[in-house]
Amino acid sequence: MIPSSSVTPAAATVKQCAGCGTDILDRYLLNAVDAYWHTGCLRCAVCQAALADIGSTCFTRAGLILCKPDYIRSVVNDYIK
Ligand SMILES: [Zn+2]
Ligand SMILES: [Zn+2]
Numbered sequence: 001m002i003p004s005s006s007v008t009p010a011a012a013t014v015k016q017c018a019g020c021g022t023d024i025l026d027r028y029l030l031n032a033v034d035a036y037w038h039t040g041c042l043r044c045a046v047c048q049a050a051l052a053d054i055g056s057t058c059f060t061r062a063g064l065i066l067c068k069p070d071y072i073r074s075v076v077n078d079y080i081k
Contacts, residue, residue, distance in 0.1 A: 015029060015036035016036065017029075017036060017037050017038045017041050018033075018035035018036060018037055018041075019037050019038060019041030019042060019043070020038065020041050024036055024037075024038055026038060026039065030042050030051075030052060032051075032058050032065070033058075033060055033065060039052035040052065042058065042065065043065070044058075044065065044066050044067040044070055045064040045065055045066060045070075046064075046066060046067075046070040046073075046074075047067060047069075047070055049067050051065070051067055059071035061074050061075070
């Protein structure tokens with residue numbers, strides 16, 4: 001199953017960002033791969049694109065978070081083991 005991220009209104013309880021480790025006090029946060037992220041902290045491990053900016057879908061492979069093009073490339077070329 002391919003995990004997907006979603007933008008959700010911040011809940012009453014403050015979450016910590018899995019990317020930078022600080023509290024998420026923004027109006028919106030991202031929930032992806034069983035963690036919470038600032039919208040600017042969820043980035044592709046390969047090209048560093050902010051996934052919130054290029055769409056709400058992210059992919060994981062070998063523990064890395066990838067944008068869709070890099071995920072497809074990693075599968076086609078099998079360069080992430
Ligand atoms: Zn963050
Ligand atoms: Zn990428």
